[in-house]
Amino acid sequence: MTVIATESLTKRYPRVTALDRLTVDIAPGVTGLVGANGAGKSTLIKILLGLAPATEGRAAVLGMDVATEGAAIRAHVGYMPEHDCLPPDVSATEFVVHMARISGLPPSAARERTADTLRHVGLYEERYRPMGGYSTGMKQRVKLAQALVHDPRLVLLDEPTNGLDPVGRDDMLELIRRVHTEFGISVLVTSHLLGELERTSDHIVVIDGGSLLRSSSTSDFTQATASLTVEVTEHEDELVEKLTAAGLNAHADGRLIMVDIDGDETYDAVRDAVAELGTGLVRMEQHRHRIAEIFRGGDEHDAA
Numbered sequence: 001m002t003v004i005a006t007e008s009l010t011k012r013y014p015r016v017t018a019l020d021r022l023t024v025d026i027a028p029g030v031t032g033l034v035g036a037n038g039a040g041k042s043t044l045i046k047i048l049l050g051l052a053p054a055t056e057g058r059a060a061v062l063g064m065d066v067a068t069e070g071a072a073i074r075a076h077v078g079y080m081p082e083h084d085c086l087p088p089d090v091s092a093t094e095f096v097v098h099m100a101r102i103s104g105l106p107p108s109a110a111r112e113r114t115a116d117t118l119r120h121v122g123l124y125e126e127r128y129r130p131m132g133g134y135s136t137g138m139k140q141r142v143k144l145a146q147a148l149v150h151d152p153r154l155v156l157l158d159e160p161t162n163g164l165d166p167v168g169r170d171d172m173l174e175l176i177r178r179v180h181t182e183f184g185i186s187v188l189v190t191s192h193l194l195g196e197l198e199r200t201s202d203h204i205v206v207i208d209g210g211s212l213l214r215s216s217s218t219s220d221f222t223q224a225t226a227s228l229t230v231e232v233t234e235h236e237d238e239l240v241e242k243l244t245a246a247g248l249n250a251h252a253d254g255r256l257i258m259v260d261i262d263g264d265e266t267y268d269a270v271r272d273a274v275a276e277l278g279t280g281l282v283r284m285e286q287h288r289h290r291i292a293e294i295f296r297g298g299d300e301h302d303a304a
C-alpha cells in the first residue's frame, strides 16, 4: 500500500525545472524528504495537495489523483507550510478553530478538536494570547496543530524545524514521531538536513535538482552512509594499512582516519588494530555523511 505515488512527475517553471521526472512510492509511516534548498520539495508538496498542476506525469495521494481530486485529498491530508503565515493579532485557539471550521467540522467539534490538538502539541495557557507574541517554537507548534485538527490520514510538513534552536528541533522531531506512533497518521516531512530526518523517519527520500537521488529505509540509508572518524596519537598510516588489510574501506583525511562502517564488527576491527599498533586512541565516533557528500557520491549510492 502506498500513501503517495508519483510517476515521471515534472514541473517546469519558465526558468527552471523544479521537478524532473520524479517517480517514487511512499508507504505509510514517517518519510523524510531531503534535498538542498531549491531541490523541489515545496513544489512537490503543492502538487500533492492539488494546489499546483504538474507539467507532466502523474501523482496520487491516498489513492486519489492530484489532477482531479485535489479537494478530496485536502479533506484527508494536513499541510504545514514552510513560512510564517499566522495572523499576529489572533490567538492560537481562535486560529485553529477557524482552520477546523474551514475543514468542515461543526462548531462544537472544532472547539473540542482544537483544545485536544493544541494540548497535544504542547500549547497550554499561551493558546489564548495573540500569536504575534509567540516564539518561533510556539508558532511552529500552532502550524502543526492546524495541520492535525481535522484528523487527517496523512500530513505534509514543510521544513517544520526551520528557525528552531537545537532543543526546539529535538522537541519538534519528537512531536512529529508521536503524530505517527500515537495517532497512526502518516507523515511526509521535509528538511535540508539529513541528520535530523534520520532520527525521525522510517524511510528517506532524497531529491536533487528535482530528480530522485535515493529512496530507501532509514536503516539501509544509515548503513550505506555511516562512517567512523578515528583519531589516534600516532601511526595513522599504519592504521589505514591494517584496516585496509582487514577488508575495510579506510582512508586518511588529514590527521583523521575515516572508516566506512560495515556492521558492528567495524568497531572491533578498529579497536584491535589500534591495540596491535600500540598507539593511543583519542576518539572514535560515528560520522553521518552530510547531504552534500551524498550528492557528490550520488551515482554510486543510487545503485546501492
Ligand SMILES: Nc1ncnc2c1ncn2[C@@H]1O[C@H](COP(=O)(O)OP(=O)(O)OP(=O)(O)O)[C@@H](O)[C@H]1O
Residues within 6 Å of the ligand: 013, 014, 016, 017, 018, 035, 036, 037, 038, 039, 040, 041, 042, 043, 044, 159
Ligand atoms: N512559483 C514559482 N515560479 C518560478 N520558479 C519557482 C516557483 N516556485 C519555485 N520555483 C523554483 O523551483 C525550484 C524548486 O523550488 P522549491 O521551493 O520547490 O524548492 P525546495 O526544495 O522546497 O527549497 P526551499 O526549501 O528553499 O523552499 C527553485 O529553483 C525555485 O526557485
